[in-house]
Amino acid sequence: MSEELFPPPAVQVAAGAVHLPRRLAPGAQRELLAACRRWAVPPAGLRTVRMPNGSRMSVRQVSLGRHWYPYGYAATVVDGGGEPVKPFPDWLGRWARAAVDAAAEVAGEPVFGAVPCAVEYDIALVNFYGDGARMGMHRDSDERSAAPVVSFSLGDACVFRFGNTEGRGRPLGVPPDEVWGRDVELRSGDAFVFGGPARLAYHGVPRTEPGSAPPALGLRGRVNVTVRAY
Numbered sequence: 716m717s718e719e720l721f722p723p724p725a726v727q728v729a730a731g732a733v734h735l736p737r738r739l740a741p742g743a744q745r746e747l748l749a750a751c752r753r754w755a756v757p758p759a760g761l762r763t764v765r766m767p768n769g770s771r772m773s774v775r776q777v778s779l780g781r782h783w784y785p786y787g788y789a790a791t792v793v794d795g796g797g798e799p800v801k802p803f804p805d806w807l808g809r810w811a812r813a814a815v816d817a818a819a820e821v822a823g824e825p826v827f828g829a830v831p832c833a834v835e836y837d838i839a840l841v842n843f844y845g846d847g848a849r850m851g852m853h854r855d856s857d858e859r860s861a862a863p864v865v866s867f868s869l870g871d872a873c874v875f876r877f878g879n880t881e882g883r884g885r886p887l888g889v890p891p892d893e894v895w896g897r898d899v900e901l902r903s904g905d906a907f908v909f910g911g912p913a914r915l916a917y918h919g920v921p922r923t924e925p926g927s928a929p930p931a932l933g934l935r936g937r938v939n940v941t942v943r944a945y
């Protein structure tokens with residue numbers, strides 16, 4: 716990936732959904748990646764998620780704070796070895812609140828609630844995308860809290876598709892060859908905040924761009940950390 720002089724500006728892609736390009740400086744990216752590598756180690760480390768229909772997610776995952784399984788949260792790895800989930804670190808909550816404040820400034824209206832953000836973030840899902848991994852359109856709807864979700868991306872770029880709250884499919888009347896929803900390129904260091912009217916919007920990752928990670932990061936593939944309040 717070529718070095719850029721300036722990142723693109725932050726943009727609200729839909730009401731309540733804000734892309735913050737290169738939110739994390741290279742040092743913060745390395746710090747988060749080092750933490751992800753520690754979290755990936757057993758017990759309660761990186762795992763392949765089995766869906767209720769027997770299929771497996773192509774993305775491998777680690778939970779912090781509470782263990783996510785399809786479809787709920789538990790204190791232990793209930794669909795694996797039963798170990799207690801790793802704790803959610805306070806610093807990650809601070810990073811998330813700061814990103815919400817930055818997003819609120821871009822939105823220009825109080826779509827995310829109190830400013831400064833006072834959400835007590837307590838869970839995170841860490842997703843590892845190898846070459847060819849993807850994530851289907853879904854909503855993050857297993858949390859009881861309506862607090863905004865904050866995602867941080869590391870490594871390979873990806874296409875992040877942000878749809879609407881109505882359904883995961885192509886809306887009626889949109890021809891099959893037409894892009895629907897908003898496709899946003901998420902690159903290493905980017906944050907994406909979705910809350911308020913966008914909190915329950917469908918979203919997914921149709922593809923990553925293997926080999927596009929910044930060489931200095933030393934990561935093959937893509938890592939995404941979504942910070943949430945339970």
Ligand SMILES: O=C(O)CCC(=O)C(=O)O
Pocket residue numbers: 840842850855866868875901918919920939941
């Ligand atoms: O990888 C991403 O950018 C999105 C991840 C996601 O949607 C999720 O973990 O629920």
Ligand SMILES: [Fe+2]
Pocket residue numbers: 853854855918
């Ligand atoms: Fe999600």
